[in-house]
Amino acid sequence: MQDVYLTAAGACLPGAPVPNDRMVRHIGVLDPQSERLGRLILRHNRIETRHYALTETGEATHSNASLAATALRDAMGNGGYGMEELSLLAAATTQGDLLVPGHASAVHGELGAGPLEIASFQSVCASSMMAAKYAALSVGAGEARLAAATGSEFSSRWFRPSFYTPAEELLQNKEHRMAAEFLRWTLSDGGGAVLFADRPGARTPSYKVEWITLTSLADRFETCMIAGQGPEHREDLRNSWSFHPGGPAAAARDGAIMLYQDMVLLKRIIRAWVGEYLKLVDGGRVDPKGVDWLLCHYSAHSLREEIISLLKTTGGMIDEEKWFTNLPTAGNTGSASLFVMLDEFNRKGLARPGDKILCIVPESGRAVISFMMLTAL
Known part of the structure; x- marks a missing residue:
């Protein structure tokens, strides 16, 4: 394998x-209880601003695919590459614009580039690292000289009131x-x-990819973040929306068209994520004191505090002044989050030659944890 x-x-x-006080103008008003819960959740996640591809009048400004394609054009421009140099596109998302065909096909179509090898990765947040590993390995194997990995989310379309009102009775359960x-x-x-190449770039900061690793713990945990199945039937996939005897409308009444996050289960999964990180520390792949920057995706500041508490008690803590995040201003963009973070990290010029940058993307969907180690050139 080449570098x-x-x-x-x-x-x-x-x-x-x-800003927080204008969120409902984009995602819509459910009821007073929703707004009370919203204020509580915002205190926990400490997100101050975010971006929506829905206007205040409910019109879509982008598709999921066009968000990815626009980000990729931005990366190509930042790196000084022509589109003709790109030979592989690995596209990640939680849910594409269509059920069929794959998300990468839609992104390629939006991109308007010539013939490409493509690969679609559908998971939740860690799908970005799946795409990144595929793209990096393709370059390392000599299959591509320049490969792209994208992550994109159009989450706000799930949050319109029409996705919740069919399941009004179900939502009486606290x-x-x-x-x-x-x-x-x-x-x-x-x-x-992000772009991966067989040689350092000439225009923007470049990093040698030391390694990328990803582990699923789905054999140990039930589904934690889910859409397509009501919250009362998570254990049997034959109860998903596509099997519902009453069709899609009946499935919506059972809550199958809403996104759920099991917060109790999430606390257990966090401990397992930290356990996988500590395996890397014990195995010598990560030296907490030797990490110069940590770019860790997390959905809420309260979850960051949970992780830090565990790391401090286990001796695996990386000093907080080395943590870089843009969650408060960019929001939680799921599979796009790490790449959006890296873009801002680059623009701020924070890395120095020789710096070790550890990137971590956990995923609560069904307990995935991924890591990427970079060395700044």
Whole structure:
């Protein structure tokens, strides 16, 4: 395998930043209880602004695919590459614009580039790292000289009142209500992209890719973040929306068209994520004192505090002044988050030659954790 370099990053955050007091103008008003829960959730996640691809009148300014394509064009421009140099596109998302065909096909179509190898990765946040690993390995194997990985989310379309009103009876349950509301007040829209090449870039900061690793713990945990199945039937996939005897409308009444986050289960999964990190420390792949920058995706400041508490008690803590995040201003853009973070990290010029940058993307969907180690050139 030849050396691989991350040579550019780009982002697409649609529209103007939306402060907390204007969120409902984009995602719509449910009821007074929703807004009370929203204020509580915002205190926990500490997001101050985010971006939506829905206007205040409910019109879409982008598609999911166009968010990714715009971010990729930004990365190509930042790196000084021509589109003809790109030979591989790995596109990640939680849910594409269509059920069929794959998301990468839609992104390629929006991109308007020539013939490309493509790969679609559908998961939740860690799908970005799946795409990044595929792109990096393709360059390392000599299959591509320049490969792109994108992550993009159009989460706000899930949060319109019409996705909740069919399941009004179900939402009388306090546990189900909080599970549905947490993501409504936490997730937002955006696209991010990174480029991998067989040589360092000439225009933007470049990083040698030391390694990328990803582990699923789905054999140990039930589904934690889910859409497509009601919260009362998570254990049997034959109860998903596509199997519902009453069809899609009946599935919506059972809550299958809403996004849920099981907050109780999430606390257990956090401990497992930290356990996987500590395996890397014990195995010598990560030296906490030797890490110069940590770019860790997390959905809320309260979850960051949970992680820090565990790291301090286990001796695996990386000093907080080394943590870089743009969650308060860019919001939680799911699979796009790490790439959007890297773009801002580059623009601020924070890395110095020789710096070790550890990137971590956990995923609560069904307990995935991923890591990427970079060395700044």
